[in-house]
Amino acid sequence: MAFCGLPWPSVASAIPHHTIRIGMASPGGAITKVTELDVEKYLLGVLPQEMAPDWPIEALKAQAVVARTYAYSQLGRFGGQGFDLTSDTRSQVYKKPAAPAPLVRRAVKETAGEVLGWHGKLLGIYYHACCGGHTTSPNSAWGYTKPAPRPLSGVADRYCRHSPYAHWSSYVSSKDLLASFGRKRLLGAPLRSFSIAAKDRAGYALWFKAKIGDRTLRFAAYRVRQALGNALPSLRITKIRRSKAGYEFFGEGLGHGVGLCQWGARGMASRGYRYEAILNHYFPGAVLSVVVN
Numbered sequence: 001m002a003f004c005g006l007p008w009p010s011v012a013s014a015i016p017h018h019t020i021r022i023g024m025a026s027p028g029g030a031i032t033k034v035t036e037l038d039v040e041k042y043l044l045g046v047l048p049q050e051m052a053p054d055w056p057i058e059a060l061k062a063q064a065v066v067a068r069t070y071a072y073s074q075l076g077r078f079g080g081q082g083f084d085l086t087s088d089t090r091s092q093v094y095k096k097p098a099a100p101a102p103l104v105r106r107a108v109k110e111t112a113g114e115v116l117g118w119h120g121k122l123l124g125i126y127y128h129a130c131c132g133g134h135t136t137s138p139n140s141a142w143g144y145t146k147p148a149p150r151p152l153s154g155v156a157d158r159y160c161r162h163s164p165y166a167h168w169s170s171y172v173s174s175k176d177l178l179a180s181f182g183r184k185r186l187l188g189a190p191l192r193s194f195s196i197a198a199k200d201r202a203g204y205a206l207w208f209k210a211k212i213g214d215r216t217l218r219f220a221a222y223r224v225r226q227a228l229g230n231a232l233p234s235l236r237i238t239k240i241r242r243s244k245a246g247y248e249f250f251g252e253g254l255g256h257g258v259g260l261c262q263w264g265a266r267g268m269a270s271r272g273y274r275y276e277a278i279l280n281h282y283f284p285g286a287v288l289s290v291v292v293n
Contacts, residue, residue: 020071022094023083029090034083039291043067043108044100049093050127051262053101056269059262060107062278065288066260067092069115069125072291116279117289118149125283127260130165131157132236132253134202135282140235141204141256142222151283152258154202159267165254166263168233173246180227181210181219189213194247195240196221204235204257259283 020042023031037045043064047053051063070092075084077091085091097104116123126138134156137148160166174191189212197209197218205221225232234253241248253261260282268278276288 018072018075020075020085021083023078023081023086025086025088025090029088031081031083031086035096039068039071040108040112042071042094044104045094045097046071046092047104047107048097048101049095053104055103055266057103057107058269058273058275058278059265060103061111061275062260062265062269063127063262064107064111065114065116065275065279066125066127068111068113068291069123070127072115073122073124111275113291115289115291116151116283116286118151118286123149123151123283123286125260126152126256126258127262128253128255128257129261130160130163130234130254130263131257131261132160132163132166132234132251133157134236134257135259135261136200136202136204136236136257138258140200140202140206140222141258143220149285151286153284154200154257155282155284157261157264157281159271160253160261160264162267163254163263165233167252168250168254170231170233170249170251171243171246172228172231172249175246176228176231177210177224177247178212180224181217182223182227189215193242196237202236202257203238203252205237 019036019038022035022037024033024035026032046067047060047063051060074091078084087094116125134154136154137152138144139148177194178191192211194210196205197207200206208219208221208224210217221235225235232249234251234255234257236253236257237249237251239250265278
């Protein structure tokens, strides 16, 4: 399959066409049944859950390629439980569509079979709502120690500046912060101070420093965010200010910050960029490939 005008060479990736077994999850996370779907039909139920179905077509096409790449790269992840992916946020959110929106159907059809590759293999891929000005690497987002491939090393991004998540503030009580540290024996001591101990080059917090009683300790930032959940929208934190009985965080972006910035993709598409250029921006050096039977 040939691609015209791509910012990178096209290659045929030796990935067999595959159906995907989806573990359909209840609101509580329990798997209630397993559904087997063709990958392209699966994407029709993923795109409108992961990106607004009325967004610009080129943003939806970029999302389709990323979601397809993620699906193939995660095949067998839950193999021991009898399925490949879940229908909730442990994988990608999937809901069987009554009638796919026209732009969603078009985005899947016009990118049929396309995935992103790196050094002849599928690229392990990620996406998030808004990076707030710079994407980051899996190392910063989740503490991975293996060096990130170039396409996931992080890029500056000026296209998500109009996102409602570009800037935020959030209050967290000292009690909740202490609980997020995961050490029950610390809960009896007062939290005297809390600050950022280290950031990565993209501005994401790597380590937090806390003075608890007479002890000063460091905590991995990603673990604190995982424990706090929605109370800490991202780790691209610009300021922490102490307030009554807690701390106010100021930051940029929503989500882990790795890979495709969805609001940035929307911004690029609104400026006339094609999906190939969007993918090239967020995954520099990756190769657009075709799944072949």
